[in-house]
Amino acid sequence: MRIKYAALAAYRGTPYAGWQRQSGAVTVQQLLEEALGRLSPKPVKIVGAGRTDSGVHSVGQVASFEMDREWEPERLALAANFHLPPDVRLMRAARVPEDFDARRSALWREYRYFVWHGRICWPHMSGFVWHRRRRWDAEKARLACRALEGSHDFRAFCKTGECPENSVRTLLRVRYKKMGDLSLIVARAPSFLMNMVRIMVGNIDKVARGEEPLSWLEGLLAGAERVSSGVTAPPYGLFFWRAAYGENFFESS
Numbered sequence: 001m002r003i004k005y006a007a008l009a010a011y012r013g014t015p016y017a018g019w020q021r022q023s024g025a026v027t028v029q030q031l032l033e034e035a036l037g038r039l040s041p042k043p044v045k046i047v048g049a050g051r052t053d054s055g056v057h058s059v060g061q062v063a064s065f066e067m068d069r070e071w072e073p074e075r076l077a078l079a080a081n082f083h084l085p086p087d088v089r090l091m092r093a094a095r096v097p098e099d100f101d102a103r104r105s106a107l108w109r110e111y112r113y114f115v116w117h118g119r120i121c122w123p124h125m126s127g128f129v130w131h132r133r134r135r136w137d138a139e140k141a142r143l144a145c146r147a148l149e150g151s152h153d154f155r156a157f158c159k160t161g162e163c164p165e166n167s168v169r170t171l172l173r174v175r176y177k178k179m180g181d182l183s184l185i186v187a188r189a190p191s192f193l194m195n196m197v198r199i200m201v202g203n204i205d206k207v208a209r210g211e212e213p214l215s216w217l218e219g220l221l222a223g224a225e226r227v228s229s230g231v232t233a234p235p236y237g238l239f240f241w242r243a244a245y246g247e248n249f250f251e252s253s
Helices: 028-037 073-082 138-148 196-208 214-220
Strands: 003-011 057-067 088-095 108-116 150-153 168-171 173-179 182-189 238-244
Touching: 003 028, 003 073, 028 057, 028 073, 028 088, 073 088, 108 196, 138 173, 138 182, 138 196, 138 214, 168 182, 182 196, 196 214, 196 238
Parallel strands: 057 238
Antiparallel strands: 003 057, 003 088, 108 182, 108 238, 150 168, 173 182
16 A cells, blocks of 8 residues: 655755756755655655756755655654755655645745845855845835736746746745845745746846836836846755645644
């Protein structure tokens, strides 16, 4: 009998070619499937709540998978971690209903992007923040985030050549938070386009630094092409933060 589980996965994305398994590259999905496969006589296939690009980190990726026997959730996580590199960890595990799917069952996903301002960046933060020496205007950054909320055509916020025919997405929440020299962008939506959050941050950067007016950003949301948009912020400042479901399976695990 196969039993369904979900696990909360955290990883440092720098050494890996993103989440999704692909030939000729090491990915987080591959590492997790291999680790769990060592605990099962049959190969284990996992489904993630969302994809992360090469170099993107996670503190709250959710993965669902089946095992050939029943495990105590904490023991399952510990056993899998024994076979994982130190920069990939299953933080929690829980038994879930058979119809649970980490991707299809998610109500929304949340990403967070960190930007460090100032002439010098702490070496401990290197690889986890985008270092932009020039500080942002906090009010302009907040207005830019507010403009992005709601349903818009985000074609200008999608990687060239990877944009689907329907590029309309609904952002439930976009917030700017300032903590000293650290800027944080929080983006929450049921789904995102490829590179969407990183391009959003690149566009917020242009408005917050005074290079473009807010009206320019608002114009992009009417279905402008990618070439009209700003730079794609680097991957290492981005974290997959969490995914929400109708029930918190990890609460009692």
